[in-house]
Amino acid sequence: MGQFKDQVAVVTGAAGNLGRALCTALLGQGAKVAMLDISPERLDEVTEALPGGDWDTFPVDLLSAGEAERVIDAVKARFGRIDILANVAGGFAMGPPLHETDDDTWDRMLDLNLRSVFHCCRAAVPVMLTQGAGTIVNVSARAALNAKGRMGPYCASKAGVIALTESLAQEHKEQGIRVNCILPGTVDTPENRAAMPDQDHSKWVPPAALADVMLFLASDAARCVTGAAVPVYGRS
Ligand SMILES: NC(=O)c1ccc[n+]([C@@H]2O[C@H](COP(=O)([O-])OP(=O)(O)OC[C@H]3O[C@@H](n4cnc5c(N)ncnc54)[C@H](OP(=O)(O)O)[C@@H]3O)[C@@H](O)[C@H]2O)c1
Numbered sequence: 001m002g003q004f005k006d007q008v009a010v011v012t013g014a015a016g017n018l019g020r021a022l023c024t025a026l027l028g029q030g031a032k033v034a035m036l037d038i039s040p041e042r043l044d045e046v047t048e049a050l051p052g053g054d055w056d057t058f059p060v061d062l063l064s065a066g067e068a069e070r071v072i073d074a075v076k077a078r079f080g081r082i083d084i085l086a087n088v089a090g091g092f093a094m095g096p097p098l099h100e101t102d103d104d105t106w107d108r109m110l111d112l113n114l115r116s117v118f119h120c121c122r123a124a125v126p127v128m129l130t131q132g133a134g135t136i137v138n139v140s141a142r143a144a145l146n147a148k149g150r151m152g153p154y155c156a157s158k159a160g161v162i163a164l165t166e167s168l169a170q171e172h173k174e175q176g177i178r179v180n181c182i183l184p185g186t187v188d189t190p191e192n193r194a195a196m197p198d199q200d201h202s203k204w205v206p207p208a209a210l211a212d213v214m215l216f217l218a219s220d221a222a223r224c225v226t227g228a229a230v231p232v233y234g235r236s
Contacts, residue, residue: 001234002029002030003029003030003217003219003220004026004029004030004031004083004084004215004218005030005031005146005213006030006032007028007030007031007032007083007084008031008032008033008034008075008080008081008083009026009032009033009034009077009084009085009086009218010033010036010044010072010075010082010084010086010120011017011023011033011034011035011036011086011088012036012051012062012086012087012088012089012116012120012123013027013036013088013089013090013139014033014035014036014037014043014046014057014088015037015038015042015045016037016045016088016089017044017172017187017189017190017191017207018036018069018122018134018139018184018187018207018210018211019035019073019087019088019089020049020207021048021096021207021208021210021211022086022088022206022207022210022214022215023035023046023050023055023213024050024211025079025208025211025212025214026215027050027051027052027053027054027055027214028051028053029215031083032053032054032055032079033051033053033054033055033056033085034055034056034058034059034075034078034079034082035055035056035057035121035133036057036058036059036060036071036089036135037057037059037060037089037135038059038060038061038062038089039059039171040057040059041055041090043057043059044057052154053095055117055225056078056079056230058071058074058075061120062089062116062120063111063112063115063116063174065117065119065122068116068119068122069119069123069125071123072120072124072127072222073123073232076127076185078151080213081127081131082124082128082131082134083128083131083133083134083135084128084134084136084137084218085120085121085124085128085134085135085137086136086137086139086214086218087116087117087120087134087137087138087139087161088139089091090112090113090116091108091109091112091113091141092151092153092154093105093108093109093151093153093154093183094121094150094154095151095153096150097120097149097150098152098228100132101152101153103129103157105153106153108153109153109154109156109157110153110157110160110167112157112159113154113157113160113161114157114161114164115156117138117161118164120134121164121168121179124136125168125172125177127178128172128176128177129175130179132169132175133176133177134176134177135177135178135180135217135218135219136165136177136178136179136180136198137180137181137214138140138161138164138165138179138181138182138185139161139181140158140161140162140165140181140182140183140229141154141158141183141184141191141235142184142185142231142233143155143158143160144158144159144161144183144229145159145162145183145229147159147233161181162181162183162229165179165180165181165227165229166227166229169226170227171228173218173226173227175184178217178222178223178225178226179226179227179229180217180225180226180227180230180231180235181223181228181229181230182210182214182217182229182231182232183230183231183232183236184205184231184232184233185204185205185231185232185233185234186199186203186204186205186208186234186236187204187205187206187207187210188201188204188205188206189207190203192204194213202235203234203235203236204234204236205232205233205234205236206234208233209234213230217230
C-alpha cells in the first residue's frame, strides 16, 4: 500500500464513473489528488463518499485553454508538483451516419475527447519537465481501433487520443515523462446499464478494474512502458 505516497495526481473527469474510481484508488495508495471536473456540485457529491486522504476539488471547463492553464497553476500552487496526469474527462455520442452528421456533433466529440487532453497535457508537461519526471495516462477507447458505424466522430476523437499519446511519448522519452493510454471496452456504468438493459453486464469492465490498470501505468512497475495503448475489454 502507499505506492504513490507524496505523489500528486491530477484527475480530470473526477466526478464521473471512472474518475471517481480512479481518485478512490489513488487516495488508497497514498497519492494527493487534484480532482478536476466541470460541475462543482457533482464534485462536492463525489467527495462526500471519498475515503480520507489529501484531495482538493478544482471546477474547470477543460475546453477552455485559459481555464486549463489556470487550473494546472492552481494545482501546482496547492500541492507543489504534478507527478501524474490522468485525462479521464470525455464523452460519447451516437448519431446518424457520417454524411448526415452535423458540425456541432463533430466539434463536441473532438473537443470533449481530444482537445481537453491537448489542453491538459500542454499545461502540465512544462511542470513535469521542470521536475524531470512525470507520467500521463490518457483514456481512449476500444472504438479507436475497432470503429463502428454511427459513431464516427467519437471513434475519430478516441483514435486521436492514441496518436497524441504516442506523439507525446516520443517527445519526452528522454526527459523522464512517460505517456500511455488505456482502451476501455464497455464500462459497467449506470448510464450503460440504462441504455443496454438486456446485455450481460457481468461481461463489462468495472471502473475499479480500469483504475487498477491506470495505477499500474502510472507506477514505477511500468517504468519502461511509454507510448502504449492498453486494451481493457473485460469480456465485453
Ligand atoms: N463508459 C464507457 O463505456 C466508456 C467506454 C470507453 C471509453 N470511455 C471513456 O472513459 C472516460 C470516462 O468515462 P465515464 O463513463 O466515467 O464518463 P462520465 O461518467 O461521463 O465522466 C466524465 C466526466 O467528465 C466531465 N466533463 C465533461 N466535459 C467536461 C469539461 N469540458 N471539462 C471538465 N470536465 C468535463 C463530465 O461532466 P458532465 O457529466 O457534466 O458532462 C463527467 O463528470 C471517458 O473519456 C470516456 O470516453 C468510456
